[in-house]
Amino acid sequence: MEALKNAFDFSDFPRIDLTIAALAALFLLTFPVFPHSSFAMATMIQFLMFSLYGMGWNTIGGYGGQVDLGKAQYVGIGAFTTSVMLIRWNVPFWVSMPMGMFFAVIWSFIIGYPLFRLKGHYFAIATIATSLVLKDIFEVWNFVGAARGLEISPIKFKPPDFLHLIFREDIYYYYVILGFFFLGIMYVNWFRRSRLGFQLRSIKDNEDIARSLGINVHWAKIKTYAIATAFVSLVGSFHACYIKNIEPEDTMSLDISILIALMAMLGGAGSLWGPIIGASILIPLKSYLKEWLGAQAGLVGIDLIIYGAIIMLVSAVEPRGIWGIVEKVRRRKRR
């Protein structure tokens, strides 16, 4: 009961934040009513998806300070579980999505247990490695379509099919992911004030002190890693139904892993709004860079250069991202 109350309790934010958040929520809820291009709709869905990815990453990477650059492997597990189950056995999304989460969490325990013996950069590099290895396995695994990937053919279904999440219009996908988006915010709002959230923040601060305050550091990290994984896998499952055509090369690439981390790092790692702020900047930027500069001006790869520059800028200027700057200014004003 207390957990539910805490999930809805935003009272520690100043009124201005809540006003802005309410306006943003109102905009998100009414966005499809306004005239919009299909490009804008696709960008908005991407924004919501990457906000959720970022929120998941933020639990372990932001609050816990464990920089994880291997989240794409869990996007893949979620996406492929849903695709395989849908194509082979016609399993509804609402069954395959939790199954995907289950597989992803099991996998996260298997690799999290040894990986969390490592710290800092070593941990980050190891997460990249495991993610790439899993991608390579998927690329030669015929059961999941190997390198060709899987294609969900919408002909079999009668859209709008809410059970299997197969729609013809993007607006349905928009509202489904928006629902997950609000649930995600509630969850992270509970998490950041829960015992586990406090333990993670203490671990980020100083592991020896965390230990001496009775925190099982290794286990707390593994648990939170599983939470982050569940988020990412959920969106991966959604991604499969939304895109309908997934390949390991797209869904599990290093780019995705880095983008996921970047959402939270730019917006503000270890804060509730950070990943959302990050996604609201990076996703339009990404679409613009890919569609216009990349395709039309022939500047392929410029998006990667810009992401690299952002990473350097954030770590040099304010490691806690945009939200870190906001909080710093507020603190100074209060004193």
Added chain:
Amino acid sequence: MALLEVHDLHKDFGGLKANEDISFSLEDGELVGLIGPNGAGKTTLFNCIAGLHPVTSGQIIFNGHNITKFNAHEVARLGLARTFQVYVATGDLTVLENVMVGCFMRTRSRSRAKSRAEQILKDFKLHNLSDYLLSELTVAAQKRVTMAAAVGTDPKMLLLDEVAGGLNPNEIEAIMATIRHIHHDLEITVMLIEHVMELVMKVSDRVIVLDSGRKISEGDPNTIARDTNVIKAYLGERYVREHAAELT
């Protein structure tokens, strides 16, 4: 029954013998000082007891449990808390939140952890600092916050590692009051490492002296102050020889 017993404790770091053959015990309710020159192995001893370092050989019994092979968090959960000498405050936890982390060891409920942390801060006279970040406080206040966080875990015994190091006389007064509050009002057994002699000698029931990894003396503060072995460790053999007449 003794609350903490250490039997023949050895701790090697490669070739370096940081702790050699150390044995002592603490009764429930005691306040014991642990002194010795720099490099005597005091902090290593704390780390061994608190489960941060695996011991090379020997046994540590706390409250009837053999904790020799326990991890730090398991030791803490049995009721043996500690503070650290050097605290680098970089995190974004406020004073209140730092103490809440400690309180969360005994409860899952946020509201219970919060109200308990607020109570502890009030007892420690730190409540007007609750919303500050640790990095915004003086070293003295930081040390009292870490003590408050350790008390939040509701320990039977507390190991304090140099809580008065580098503080001015007023701040030492405040720390001394805090230690007395922990020991006297909260009835927590305390063992403290300290270089500030006026503090150790004033508050301790008993003092244990280490030098070069070995226990060289143990007794009440007055006896220790006159012990030639202790004086030798601090001031050198020559001093003892030259001042032999005064010392006896």
